[in-house]
Amino acid sequence: MDKRKKQSPGIPNERREKASRAGHQAKRVLTRDDILDASVRIDPDLRRRSELLWEDRSRSTRGPKPGSTPDDVVQAAMQIADEEGLAAVTMHAVATKLGFTTMALYRYFPNKEAFLDAIVDAGLGRPPRPSQPLGNWRDQVAHWAHAKRAMLCARPWLAELPFVAAPHGPNWLCWLEAVIDPLSDTGLNAADVGEMLSVIDGYTRGASDTAISLARARARGMSDEEWVAAVGADLGRSIGDPRFPKFAALLTAPSDGQPRTMDLSFDFGLQRVLDGIELYVNKAKSAPGVWKC
Amino acid sequence: MDKRKKQSPGIPNERREKASRAGHQAKRVLTRDDILDASVRIDPDLRRRSELLWEDRSRSTRGPKPGSTPDDVVQAAMQIADEEGLAAVTMHAVATKLGFTTMALYRYFPNKEAFLDAIVDAGLGRPPRPSQPLGNWRDQVAHWAHAKRAMLCARPWLAELPFVAAPHGPNWLCWLEAVIDPLSDTGLNAADVGEMLSVIDGYTRGASDTAISLARARARGMSDEEWVAAVGADLGRSIGDPRFPKFAALLTAPSDGQPRTMDLSFDFGLQRVLDGIELYVNKAKSAPGVWKC
DNA sequence: TGCTACTGTGTATTGCATACACCGTAAAAA
DNA sequence: TTTTTACGGTGTATGCAATACACAGTAGCA
Numbered sequence: 001m002d003k004r005k006k007q008s009p010g011i012p013n014e015r016r017e018k019a020s021r022a023g024h025q026a027k028r029v030l031t032r033d034d035i036l037d038a039s040v041r042i043d044p045d046l047r048r049r050s051e052l053l054w055e056d057r058s059r060s061t062r063g064p065k066p067g068s069t070p071d072d073v074v075q076a077a078m079q080i081a082d083e084e085g086l087a088a089v090t091m092h093a094v095a096t097k098l099g100f101t102t103m104a105l106y107r108y109f110p111n112k113e114a115f116l117d118a119i120v121d122a123g124l125g126r127p128p129r130p131s132q133p134l135g136n137w138r139d140q141v142a143h144w145a146h147a148k149r150a151m152l153c154a155r156p157w158l159a160e161l162p163f164v165a166a167p168h169g170p171n172w173l174c175w176l177e178a179v180i181d182p183l184s185d186t187g188l189n190a191a192d193v194g195e196m197l198s199v200i201d202g203y204t205r206g207a208s209d210t211a212i213s214l215a216r217a218r219a220r221g222m223s224d225e226e227w228v229a230a231v232g233a234d235l236g237r238s239i240g241d242p243r244f245p246k247f248a249a250l251l252t253a254p255s256d257g258q259p260r261t262m263d264l265s266f267d268f269g270l271q272r273v274l275d276g277i278e279l280y281v282n283k284a285k286s287a288p289g290v291w292k293c
Numbered sequence: 294m295d296k297r298k299k300q301s302p303g304i305p306n307e308r309r310e311k312a313s314r315a316g317h318q319a320k321r322v323l324t325r326d327d328i329l330d331a332s333v334r335i336d337p338d339l340r341r342r343s344e345l346l347w348e349d350r351s352r353s354t355r356g357p358k359p360g361s362t363p364d365d366v367v368q369a370a371m372q373i374a375d376e377e378g379l380a381a382v383t384m385h386a387v388a389t390k391l392g393f394t395t396m397a398l399y400r401y402f403p404n405k406e407a408f409l410d411a412i413v414d415a416g417l418g419r420p421p422r423p424s425q426p427l428g429n430w431r432d433q434v435a436h437w438a439h440a441k442r443a444m445l446c447a448r449p450w451l452a453e454l455p456f457v458a459a460p461h462g463p464n465w466l467c468w469l470e471a472v473i474d475p476l477s478d479t480g481l482n483a484a485d486v487g488e489m490l491s492v493i494d495g496y497t498r499g500a501s502d503t504a505i506s507l508a509r510a511r512a513r514g515m516s517d518e519e520w521v522a523a524v525g526a527d528l529g530r531s532i533g534d535p536r537f538p539k540f541a542a543l544l545t546a547p548s549d550g551q552p553r554t555m556d557l558s559f560d561f562g563l564q565r566v567l568d569g570i571e572l573y574v575n576k577a578k579s580a581p582g583v584w585k586c
Numbered sequence: 587t588g589c590t591a592c593t594g595t596g597t598a599t600t601g602c603a604t605a606c607a608c609c610g611t612a613a614a615a616a
Numbered sequence: 617t618t619t620t621t622a623c624g625g626t627g628t629a630t631g632c633a634a635t636a637c638a639c640a641g642t643a644g645c646a
Contacts, residue, residue, distance in 0.1 A: 206499025
């Protein structure tokens with residue numbers, strides 16, 4: 001089903017042929033056509049999932065009108081996930097919420113996997129615009145990182161799915177798009193901006209895990225104290241265990257001043273990462289010819 | 294079942310009482326007893342899972358000897374996960390591999406959740422000792438980060454489960470333990486070592502996602518080219534899409550020199566993060582009184 | 587006025603986790 | 617030794633989730 005071939009929008013065939021004719025000699029620039037050429041190799045199932053995320057699902061005119069849009073269905077699923085966790089998102093539960101039978105959902109998504117793809121992308125949402133313009137690239141990147149972390153904590157069920165598994169939907173790209181601008185303001189070249197993108201994104205995702213864990217516990221009705229006790233109980237097993245002398249020492253070390261909160265801790269780490277990036281930026285500026293540091 | 298109360302090993306009750314008597318006045322130091330006190334609040338189910346990871350499961354002498362050890366069972370499950378993915382790890386599959394009926398497994402683990410806890414911790418394994426002693430803390434930390442990433446890629450099914458969900462087992466702690474030593478060599482105080490620990494661990498986990506995704510694809514029999522095509526197809530949709538001008542520009546920018554491999558890219562980012570940490574270390578050394586940078 | 591693509595229904599199948607009742611075993615208690 | 621009893625493992629049954637398949641109603645289009 002759904003066999004209407006979509007022509008690459010806005011890109012005439014002529015250019016495609018030209019790119020092919022150019023051959024491999026000077027192919028330094030990736031084009032949309034390269035990607036389309038490669039896409040024939042993709043597992044049809046995966047390609048289908050990707051298409052479902054990106055295609056505009058314009059109805060064909062025949063037959064009765066659908067009772068909902070795919071987006072309605074996804075919204076219903078997200079609401080269930082928010083309220084009762086990802087495990088509660090069964091085809092039956094979503095269908096019931098919409099007043100459908102279970103099988104009706106398969107008119108909207110071919111299987112649950114594709115459905116989840118859509119739920120995840122919707123869950124990512126769009127990065128917020130900063131309320132007032134932030135001056136330098138550093139503050140902007142930091143703002144982005146905090147926003148992404150907040151988003152992950154707001155929907156902790158996102159972390160129950162592997163993040164980088166293909167396919168990536170539009171919102172996933174939106175988040176990346178939003179941080180490129182400030183990163184470009186550093187004056188780095190494209191390749192380095194790409195590297196910094198993955199540094200920031202990597203840190204943000206990885207360093208959000210603890211907060212996500214707490215958020216998930218909250219969503220499951222656990223109190224903060226209970227979560228702290230549960231995590232602390234595991235970590236505390238290091239105390240007195242000969243396998244973990246250093247960790248135990250760290251855990252029991254007297255703290256000067258009050259302990260940093262989780263949010264401050266994230267920001268502290270973020271500042272270190274930004275320091276590292278800034279250092280590179282300055283080096284690159286002062287010695288523009290020298291790469292591969 | 295399993296009601297034998299384990300006394301905190303090696304810590305006499307006397308000390309526990311003393312700690313209680315000390316009251317809250319000067320409680321800057323976390324003790325094992327604090328943690329034990331808090332642990333009564335934990336959801337019994339969670340506590341049970343944690344205990345199963347940490348307890349030494351000494352058999353009581355009665356009845357027939359078990360045909361396997363819990364470790365055997367976990368090993369069998371890991372082998373299935375390695376060969377056929379996490380989804381193939383069903384109670385039935387594991388039992389069959391061991392020559393048991395499905396229900397026999399429930400003599401080893403009360404439910405699949407607890408079983409998975411054990412599988413994950415076993416999957417993490419132990420951090421490798423560096424073959425030759427590495428000089429400075431920087432190289433040691435870098436070595437650790439690469440090792441952790443390699444571990445995650447070797448068992449990509451680990452990433453199919455939420456990482457930070459309680460409970461944490463011994464191997465999880467082992468990985469942390471291993472990086473504290475080099476971090477302590479920086480001369481930072483305990484609190485800051487803790488911060489740096491989460492910076493490094495956060496970056497390592499988050500920035501490994503792409504490689505994990507590739508590893509998972511490989512495990513599913515996908516060729517590298519196919520994976521690149523699949524990911525590239527999604528990213529390539531940015532080209533010509535007005536929502537992603539900067540990302541598209543990044544993607545299609547001419548690259549000087551050959552593109553960095555994924556491994557080099559991870560290391561490049563790691564060096565930035567280490568730069569940031571080093572900067573802080575130097576600052577802290579030169580101005581030992583000034584915190585909260 | 588049908589034709590036909592398309593929407594939603596109802597039923598059946600399959601695979602999985604797991605509750606429960608049961609049997610034999612071997613160390614502990616008598 | 618004999619008896620007791622906790623424990624290892626079996627077999628059957630239940631409930632839930634995803635989903636295949638056949639069917640019924642609907643509404644543009646020829």
